[in-house]
Amino acid sequence: MRNRWNEPLGSEITSKTVWRQRRQLLSAGALLGLGLTGATRPGFASANTPESSDLRLDATLNPTFSVMDALTPERVVTGYNNFYEFGTSKSDPARYASAMQTDPWSVRVEGEVLKPKTFALEDLLKLSGMQERIYRLRCVEGWSMVIPWIGYPLSDLLKQVEPTGNAKYVEFVTDMQPKAMPGLKSRILNWPYREGLRLDEAMNPLTLLTFGLYGEVLPNQNGAPVRLVVPWKYGFKSAKSIVTIRLTEKQPVSSWEEVAPHEYGFYANVNPEVSHPRWSQARERRLGNDSVFGPSPRATLMFNGYADQVASLYSGLDLRKNY
Numbered sequence: 185m186r187n188r189w190n191e192p193l194g195s196e197i198t199s200k201t202v203w204r205q206r207r208q209l210l211s212a213g214a215l216l217g218l219g220l221t222g223a224t225r226p227g228f229a230s231a232n233t234p235e236s237s238d239l240r241l242d243a244t245l246n247p248t249f250s251v252m253d254a255l256t257p258e259r260v261v262t263g264y265n266n267f268y269e270f271g272t273s274k275s276d277p278a279r280y281a282s283a284m285q286t287d288p289w290s291v292r293v294e295g296e297v298l299k300p301k302t303f304a305l306e307d308l309l310k311l312s313g314m315q316e317r318i319y320r321l322r323c324v325e326g327w328s329m330v331i332p333w334i335g336y337p338l339s340d341l342l343k344q345v346e347p348t349g350n351a352k353y354v355e356f357v358t359d360m361q362p363k364a365m366p367g368l369k370s371r372i373l374n375w376p377y378r379e380g381l382r383l384d385e386a387m388n389p390l391t392l393l394t395f396g397l398y399g400e401v402l403p404n405q406n407g408a409p410v411r412l413v414v415p416w417k418y419g420f421k422s423a424k425s426i427v428t429i430r431l432t433e434k435q436p437v438s439s440w441e442e443v444a445p446h447e448y449g450f451y452a453n454v455n456p457e458v459s460h461p462r463w464s465q466a467r468e469r470r471l472g473n474d475s476v477f478g479p480s481p482r483a484t485l486m487f488n489g490y491a492d493q494v495a496s497l498y499s500g501l502d503l504r505k506n507y
């Protein structure tokens with residue numbers, strides 16, 4: 185896989201045009217089941233067609249799992265990031281992540297499973313049909329974005345390894361590359377970055393194992409080559425650059441939960457009614473779309489607007505205690 189950061193902008197211009205056309209079709213309700221980029225086979229496109237580059241990732245838009253909100257400009261999605269392995273400033277990941285090695289890459293899936301296995305990235309890319317899904321991502325810090333992700337449900341991978349009856353949770357462990365990641369020297373978190381979900385959350389069809397955005401493979405700063413996207417939870421649950429997925433009987437401890445348990449809970453469901461101890465979560469600013477001046481203009485929605493799909497996962501659970 186080529187490192188996307190060195191790539192010229194030409195391919196981005198095409199991809200934005202294509203995206204605009206897709207959005208028009210989507211609003212016309214014409215897209216069900218249609219292979220929009222002309223190919224539904226997952227994997228990287230060959231580099232010799234006029235419109236393609238080796239960064240392109242073909243996928244079929246899934247309108248059922250896509251919101252109609254205006255897309256966040258791609259330059260914001262790839263230029264304003266949280267990836268603390270590269271530093272705490274929002275511009276650090278775009279500046280430094282090109283040094284991260286993403287080829288070769290493999291993901292070990294282990295723990296409470298009948299068939300533990302190490303998946304080479306090439307095999308992961310072919311494991312299921314690639315879908316494009318336009319999801320909201322709401323950060324705990326009060327900003328949000330709308331991103332056309334490419335991937336497939338995490339459940340497609342988990343089914344392959346056959347979880348045992350003891351499996352109740354899924355832990356995600358992300359990569360450490362000390363030479364490339366200056367942030368690993370800081371004590372802000374106990375590295376590696378770890379996140380977790382309950383097994384039923386992990387199996388929910390919204391939970392996406394993600395390989396690309398905006399029609400192309402993930403830029404390093406967005407978590408190349410494979411990350412999680414859990415759109416009804418605060419952004420920190422969406423672990424980047426994953427190397428191990430471990431099914432467990434006990435609830436795993438997430439990195440942010442470990443260092444600040446009163447601020448960051450295991451569940452981290454987007455919830456406008458439960459404040460962070462230091463700020464309200466009731467409103468948000470859509471980066472690239474909303475003015476940077478004045479108070480946050482948008483009301484945050486329960487479960488980030490995905491209540492119909494996920495509220496039933498939490499019936500009987502006190503969401504104030506389990507924040």
Ligand code: MTE
Binds near residue numbers: 264359405
């Ligand atoms: N994954 C790793 N490995 N390291 C991180 O620091 N930050 C999280 C999450 N995944 C983080 C991570 C946080 S706080 C957010 S808001 C999202 O990534 C940001 O994703 P984005 O930069 O693609 O918008």
